[in-house]
Amino acid sequence: MILSPPFLPQHNATDHDDHYLPTSMPIGGFGNGAFPLGLNLAWHGGIHVQAPRDDRGILPVLAIADGTVAYVRQPKPMPKTQDAIDKDPLGYNGWTDNGCVVIRHQTEIGEDVTVSFFSIILHLKKISDGVKQGQKIWRKDEVGEAGAIDGESGHIHFEIISDDENLAQLIGRPGGSLSTGQDGRTASVFGEIYVLLPKGATFYAEKPLATATSVPSPTPAVHTSAEDYFIGIRYIGGDPLTTTYKADSSVIGTTAGIADVDLYEEANTIANAYAQQASKPTPVSIYELLRFGRTIGSDTLHPADVPYWRKVAYPGGVGWVNLHAQGTHAFSDADFPYWRGWQPISDDPNADSRCDSSSLLDLILQETSNDSVAARANQIANPAAEQQRKAKVLAKISNADIQARLARTICKFPTEWEKSSVANRWQWLTTETPADGGPLAGPYLQKEDFPKFQAHAEALCFWEEANLGISSLHWHFHPIEFIQQFRKCGWLSRDEMIQLFPKTAMRPKSKTTWVSESVSVSTRIIATYQVDLNKATRRYGIVTPLRMAAFYGNTMQETQWFATLAEKINKKKKIVNGKPVITNGKTVMEDDPPRYAPWVGRGFMQLTWPDNYIKYWRFKGKSVSDDLAEKLHNAAHKADVTRTNASLEALEADVPIEMKQWRNDLGNNASAAADSAGAYWAWSRATTNADNEPSNIRATKPAGKLSLPYYTSVGFGQVAATVNVGHPSTNYASVNGIVARFQAYNTCEAVLLDTPTFPSAGGKSLSAPENYVPRHP
């Protein structure tokens, strides 16, 4: 899922979403279009966002993700006179624009986890020309211009909704609280990783042995937990942050931890600590334990109780605790856990637009009433008690902490936009007294005023016209929270992945001239590799736009745009007795193997030379004798010096067929090809350079009469050198296909980043590379 806010002020890719998203979507507090409750404790399914400004003026509204336009309503022009405005249903309480666009988004967040949701953008004063019902729309495409709400210009109502089926896909369950009796889901894992540490966990002052599942009794414990703790592990720009949460989502404290880039070495260190033991876990399984708090794939832990000692905060201090002890369970943000405040709400007992959800009112009052729906219906029938309860709610609801808690509710209630039910949904306004109005106050709305209100509400409705195909009673997410949560996902759907491929790429035609050629990619190729690539990038933490851009920018070029997972061998004329062989008038050609053959490039990063293959196999726990490894190492050295592969070919007889199978697996087996690329990324510490802000310096190559542009970036260039020549370098001339790599990276930037900038020849700042043509599936 690739997702972004509906407004995109300049975003440096290294600026964390915690900071960026609130600036891109400025919202008011309670009473100013907050979610999920409005002034009268009426349900409010979205948020009112003020369009940010920059030096171009008010920013346009953009599509938040790829999708299909499900509904368009052109805005009614605002009347020119105040009298006409006052008489217009849209002029109720000041002019409100009614331009509306609904987009259906379908994407993926994990293996076989397809999700569908709608984004609703209302109060547009202009809709962009290309936005037509039934047509595809792409992330960052202009949707229109923010209009007015109640006379306040430059605002939109922004809403994200899903049906029951897709809620289950999005959050991993059909509603209710997360069950913690077992690990969280594995098909979708992203964001912060959490380990449930059941009460009674023992913390130690000193780090126990890496293999110690229990600690000898003389070792003093510094803390024994009296309640469940939830240990969150995340990385901010690669820096680790370990947080101890309580069940109520309060934070006990934080510590650092193992840096993302150090996980590979740490996994090997722990595996080596088992050297003298009968059962030795594979380094890759430990790597997963460190990354996810558990193993989620086929590389399981043996022994199963390998400890995960981590320094963690407890009330009043920090200590070492085993995060993989018996009784622990692991989760991720994909589980929408309650200890981070996530709470699906679906207990409103009636279908009007007033919130009567007991659990939501409890959340605001921070009480636990555990009312049944029937009990709740009885309470509602007692106006005095209900009024008292809502008065208490109103006294608290404006509190910023309460608003933050409400933002992480996912609420099921009737749409605000169904015209036929407006009267029924809002009639309570004329019969009920505001909770804080006192016994003598009148109703929210006098009966004689209701028709005008109803006309206004109906004028904004679109549900019946839009016919979106989901029930009018559906789930609503806080849009900022939804976007922030799923921007951590890093899983690319097929349609998203294919867009990463540039439409053209350059290569040298001679020593002085270049040629730009089309790049072709079949849907078969993407379908074959997409899931395994996503699983590898997830395992190795290649889940930020910058890292994905650097990873795919290289893998696309290394594999000739995914066309081959094994290096294509150059060819030469077949020579016999000093003369070229000619058959049927044609010169016979044969393979011209490189000096490292048969250890040619295989997998998405094209591992070459025996040392790299063996390093990966040992990481995966495959046994390679030191003797054979040394022989191959020496033969490789000789091959490199003599510039011929004779020494390596001579050793082929010593290479067991099982090892040849492993070697071929990297070039044929999608999982091995992707995973070996991720492992190479990890051990070469590519993240360090990939995390740098792209510099996008314009460069050109002469192609015929043209001078064709591309853009260099130091960080990516160093990743490319790491991949191709084994170490970071700014000497791009040493990197094969570096121009095509940069072009691939530039395309990935355009697709994955929010606001990349590329200078044009004339010095203008472009949002995509010059001559960029998107590859829309």
Added chain:
Amino acid sequence: MKSFSAIVIVSIMVANYAFAAPVATNSSTSAEEKTNTVYTPGKCSFKINNLMGGAFSVDNTSHIKGGVYTPAGTEEWSFPIRCYAGISAAEVDEQLDSRKVNGQWISNLTNEPFISKDHFETYSLNGVNWIGRISAYDDPNSDTNAVSEDANESHLRTFLFCLVETNGPQVLCGQPQGLTAGTINTDQSIKKILSVLRTIEFVEPPAKEPARAQSAALPSY
């Protein structure tokens, strides 16, 4: 690669389905090596009746289950076999990067008819209880590592196969990797690959699988 201005128009090398590729004859693999091992990646179940001295390893870790064939000796080619049980005829075509429209073969990469320099070929292949289609073409993407002034510049030879069970839903497809177009090594490797493929035999999937559907994927050829 030849320059863009010097495209030579020659007839497209589209083989008719009516003829089959020649049976490989290779002295080093002539000895019969019958094997009864049944491989069950995903929802497919099959035997390779003659491994020709090579080995087949099942891959149940990739999203699309399958396996990899490795030949004997010092030969450097290999190929994957992936299970696509239950796919439609159109999806078989998708696995082969080509489809026939109004008698003309269209490339799924370009959505245009294949052209002469693609050296496109397609032909049928029959086994014990399956029929198959081969498609092969020179990959249109150039090697961005290469300088193209060399007249002998090499392209990838994309070679794709699908074996469709004649009385069931099983389909096996694959693509040998890293083949260089226009070399005798590639020609020889393809012959050997075909000789291994011909010995494949589908068997009934394990009992845990649901009742077998009618074959939905049988192409019309």
